[in-house]
Amino acid sequence: MSLDREKQLAAIEAVKYVKSGMTVGLGTGSTAAHMVKELGRLVQNGLEIVGVPSSENTNKLATELGIPLTTLEKTNGIDVYIDGTDEFDPYMQLIKGGGGALLREKILTYNSDLVIIIADSKKEVKRLGDFKLPVETIPFATKKIEQLLQKMGLHPKLRLKDGSNFVTDEGNFILDLDMAHVSNIQLLESNLKQIPGIVETGLFLDMADIIIIGKGETTITLKK
Ligand SMILES: O=C(CO)[C@H](O)[C@H](O)COP(=O)(O)O
Numbered sequence: 001m002s003l004d005r006e007k008q009l010a011a012i013e014a015v016k017y018v019k020s021g022m023t024v025g026l027g028t029g030s031t032a033a034h035m036v037k038e039l040g041r042l043v044q045n046g047l048e049i050v051g052v053p054s055s056e057n058t059n060k061l062a063t064e065l066g067i068p069l070t071t072l073e074k075t076n077g078i079d080v081y082i083d084g085t086d087e088f089d090p091y092m093q094l095i096k097g098g099g100g101a102l103l104r105e106k107i108l109t110y111n112s113d114l115v116i117i118i119a120d121s122k123k124e125v126k127r128l129g130d131f132k133l134p135v136e137t138i139p140f141a142t143k144k145i146e147q148l149l150q151k152m153g154l155h156p157k158l159r160l161k162d163g164s165n166f167v168t169d170e171g172n173f174i175l176d177l178d179m180a181h182v183s184n185i186q187l188l189e190s191n192l193k194q195i196p197g198i199v200e201t202g203l204f205l206d207m208a209d210i211i212i213i214g215k216g217e218t219t220i221t222l223k224k
Pocket of ligand 1: 027028029031032033083084086087095096098099100101102105181
C-alpha cells in the first residue's frame, strides 16, 4: 500500500470530525492537501464550513476547491484544526515544518479547540529527531542564531530553495537543526524560544489531541 494512500485514508477519517457550522483550520503539506480535497468534495455536497488556511499554498488549493475562507482574527477561534506532521512519537509529540509553514501552523494549533494530526505510517518514530527540526528565524538575526546553534551542537543548516534562501509566508528564514542527540525536548524548546530572533520552532509539544495514522488499507486513531 502506498504512503500516499495512507495519507488519504487518514485525511478521510479526520474529516469525519468536521460538522456544518464549524470553523476549520487547514494545515499544509501533501497529507493536509488530501484533507482539503476531501473537505472540498463535502462542501460541494452541502457541508457548510469556513476554513482558515495555514499557508498561501493551502489558501490557493482551498480557494480552487470552493471552500469559503477567512482569517484567524475574524474568527472566535477554530473548532477543529487538521494537519500533517513530519514525525510523531509514542507521547504524541511532533516535529512539524517540513513544508515551512510551522509558524502559522503553530498559531492555528494553539487557537483550536481540537487538534487532529494525520499521518502515514512512516511518520511514527520511537524518538523524535531523525527529521531535522525546523526553526523559523528573523532574517536580521539569522546569521548570529546560526553561529549560536552551531556552538550548541545543533548543526543548523539554512534552508534553501532553488539556490536562494527559503522564505516563509511571514518573510522569515528556516534553520534545520540536528536534534538526534538531544535528550530533553522540552528543555530544547524553551532554550530555543529564549533566543531573540527565533520566532518559532517545529516542536509541537502536548498540542495534538488526536493522531490518525493510515496503515495499509485501514487507520489507527490515537487519543490524548
Ligand atoms: O508541517 C508541515 C508543513 O509545514 C507538514 O504538515 C509536514 O511537513 C508534513 O508534510 P507531508 O504531509 O507533505 O508529509
